Amino acid sequence: MHFLLFEFFIFYMIFVNNVSLRYGKRVLFEDVNLKFTEGNCYGIIGANGAGKSTFLKIISGEIDPSTGRVEISKDQRMSVLKQNHYEFDEITVLETVMRGNSRLYDIMKAKDAIYAKEDFTEEDGIKAGELEAQFAEMDGWNAESDAAMLLSNLGVKEEFHTKLLKELDGNQKVRVLLAQALFGNPDILLLDEPTNDLDLETIAWLENFLADYDKIVLVVSHDRHFLDTVCTHVADIDFGKITIFTGNYSFWYESSQLLLKQRSESNRKAEDKIRELQEFIARFSANASKSKQATSRKKALDKIKLEDMKASNRKYPAILFNNQVREAGDQILEVKNLSKSLNGEVLFKDISFDLKRGQKVAVLSSNSLATRAFYQILASEDKEYEGMYKWGVTITPTYLPSDNSSFFENKDLNLIDWLRQYSEEKDETFIRGFLGRMLFSGEETLKKCTVLSGGEKVRCMLSRMMMLKGNFLLLDEPTNHLDLESITALNNGMKDFKGTFLFTTRDHALAQSVTDRILEITPNGLIDREMSFDEYMENDRVKAQRQEMYGSVLA
Numbered sequence: 001m002h003f004l005l006f007e008f009f010i011f012y013m014i015f016v017n018n019v020s021l022r023y024g025k026r027v028l029f030e031d032v033n034l035k036f037t038e039g040n041c042y043g044i045i046g047a048n049g050a051g052k053s054t055f056l057k058i059i060s061g062e063i064d065p066s067t068g069r070v071e072i073s074k075d076q077r078m079s080v081l082k083q084n085h086y087e088f089d090e091i092t093v094l095e096t097v098m099r100g101n102s103r104l105y106d107i108m109k110a111k112d113a114i115y116a117k118e119d120f121t122e123e124d125g126i127k128a129g130e131l132e133a134q135f136a137e138m139d140g141w142n143a144e145s146d147a148a149m150l151l152s153n154l155g156v157k158e159e160f161h162t163k164l165l166k167e168l169d170g171n172q173k174v175r176v177l178l179a180q181a182l183f184g185n186p187d188i189l190l191l192d193e194p195t196n197d198l199d200l201e202t203i204a205w206l207e208n209f210l211a212d213y214d215k216i217v218l219v220v221s222h223d224r225h226f227l228d229t230v231c232t233h234v235a236d237i238d239f240g241k242i243t244i245f246t247g248n249y250s251f252w253y254e255s256s257q258l259l260l261k262q263r264s265e266s267n268r269k270a271e272d273k274i275r276e277l278q279e280f281i282a283r284f285s286a287n288a289s290k291s292k293q294a295t296s297r298k299k300a301l302d303k304i305k306l307e308d309m310k311a312s313n314r315k316y317p318a319i320l321f322n323n324q325v326r327e328a329g330d331q332i333l334e335v336k337n338l339s340k341s342l343n344g345e346v347l348f349k350d351i352s353f354d355l356k357r358g359q360k361v362a363v364l365s366s367n368s369l370a371t372r373a374f375y376q377i378l379a380s381e382d383k384e385y386e387g388m389y390k391w392g393v394t395i396t397p398t399y400l401p402s403d404n405s406s407f408f409e410n411k412d413l414n415l416i417d418w419l420r421q422y423s424e425e426k427d428e429t430f431i432r433g434f435l436g437r438m439l440f441s442g443e444e445t446l447k448k449c450t451v452l453s454g455g456e457k458v459r460c461m462l463s464r465m466m467m468l469k470g471n472f473l474l475l476d477e478p479t480n481h482l483d484l485e486s487i488t489a490l491n492n493g494m495k496d497f498k499g500t501f502l503f504t505t506r507d508h509a510l511a512q513s514v515t516d517r518i519l520e521i522t523p524n525g526l527i528d529r530e531m532s533f534d535e536y537m538e539n540d541r542v543k544a545q546r547q548e549m550y551g552s553v554l555a
């Protein structure tokens with residue numbers, strides 16, 4: 001008892017007491033009782049739409065639960081890196097970081113508003129004086145240089161600090177958003193899918209960062225490797241419950257699969273099942289402690305107990321692109337000397353190629369702004385480029401953008417009406433068919449498109465794409481936000497697709513399983529190879545060529 005009290009005073013904790021959340025009839029979770037303790041990193045996992053982002057919003061106080069409460073002691077600071085990486089796009093890097101200390105930021109803005117007034121009254125003068133005093137007390141004058149220092153420590157060079165966030169590529173952007181979260185000097189760090197938009201190198205950087213970070217971290221992710229590297233615990237949202245398991249993602253996954261298998265062999269004796277599980281835990285703990293990532297945090301694995309785990313009930317959507325408007329002819333896509341610059345920076349130059357029917361092409365660049373611009377040009381969304389491209393007359397391209405915000409923002413539509421916008425056939429049964437394949441049925445189809453989770457939005461975009469029946473797909477980071485079941489379904493859909501596609505992904509397994517040609521678009525021209533993704537990555541001549549093409553850009 002004494003020990004527990006002692007523990008309470010030393011450690012920061014989050015207590016979740018009887019928390020439930022319902023939207024209408026839909027129960028996301030009910031009577032959740034959990035404790036999160038300092039020094040641990042909790043991976044929040046669950047299918048798309050399970051309620052991971054919602055749970056983080058309840059912890060951070062952004063939304064109230066239907067019942068119950070979250071207890072955090074008053075002096076604990078909390079910061080959040082949200083799932084939407086486009087929220088601060090129109091704001092400069094420095095200001096984005098400073099917004100991380102919201103009290104200071106509000107004072108700054110209030111001050112600026114008063115000074116901007118034309119009829120500056122005596123009252124305004126007094127108010128401004130008060131704000132100045134608070135500002136100075138919070139060390140406001142140093143805020144900008146503190147923010148700049150933090151950014152530099154996180155690897156964001158000074159030349160970027162005055163740029164707008166939208167001018168940064170995904171890797172730099174997430175570093176800025178992390179700097180924003182850290183700027184408030186938090187005791188609790190909430191990260192919602194931070195690895196979306198990151199390349200492997202930056203993910204490794206984030207993994208290291210989090211391994212050394214000794215506060216309470218709650219991180220949502222669908223990235224198995226990332227979760228395994230950073231998590232000491234897994235909080236699984238499923239069956240309307242949230243359950244914490246000690247151990248990393250692989251442990252949770254393997255035991256959940258084992259339970260699934262055991263459940264189907266229902267006539268086996270209970271003791272046999274328990275023994276098998278215990279052996280599994282012992283084996284797993286032994287292997288994990290030998291692995292490279294066996295940091296001190298991983299010692300938690302030794303304490304694993306046989307908990308009452310349930311098999312997962314995740315579902316697979318059906319992603320089928322084969323219902324094409326018409327068969328493609330021989331002319332697919334011709335691109336000649338295509339070049340694009342953004343604010344004086346060359347994103348890619350002199351890109352020329354022809355595509356053959358049925359080719360499955362991965363488009364690479366060291367800069368995600370380049371691939372994004374490339375797709376926007378081919379989708380006729382960006383007219384500011386040099387060179388030309390020409391679609392074959394039989395080709396109907398459909399585009400899945402990496403940023404889908406504009407499709408959903410300010411749209412007061414339920415899912416049926418949302419999808420109906422893009423359909424010639426207006427019949428509800430027809431529309432429901434496409435939503436059903438993406439796991440939206442019954443009442444779910446009547447919710448507003450604005451409340452959709454990150455993965456649900458991508459599923460809707462995929463429904464739209466399937467419905468448009470294109471015979472050419474442009475897929476820019478299609479796996480972002482998707483859970484493993486949806487990624488598997490997408491992977492199969494792409495493998496089976498009879499048409500042609502260009503796609504960009506950071507998902508190695510997906511790239512390797514579908515690609516038969518690689519186009520790497522660089523500021524000094526194109527690297528074009530008909531080979532698999534792994535062959536491309538390992539090829540010495542390609543390596544030399546990449547070095548030459550990117551020159552100092554890669555260094």
Ligand SMILES: Nc1ncnc2c1ncn2[C@@H]1O[C@H](COP(=O)(O)OP(=O)(O)OP(=O)(O)O)[C@@H](O)[C@H]1O
Nearest residue numbers: 023048049050051052053054451452453454455456
């Ligand atoms: N205001 C609301 N009304 C009705 N349903 C809502 C509302 N807000 C969210 N939802 C639904 O609650 C569910 C949980 O959403 P949430 O964003 O927490 O999911 P998630 O687990 O983070 O999923 P993802 O992995 O796709 O990001 C979703 O099905 C979403 O559509």
Ligand SMILES: [Mg+2]
Nearest residue numbers: 053083453454
């Ligand atoms: Mg989410």
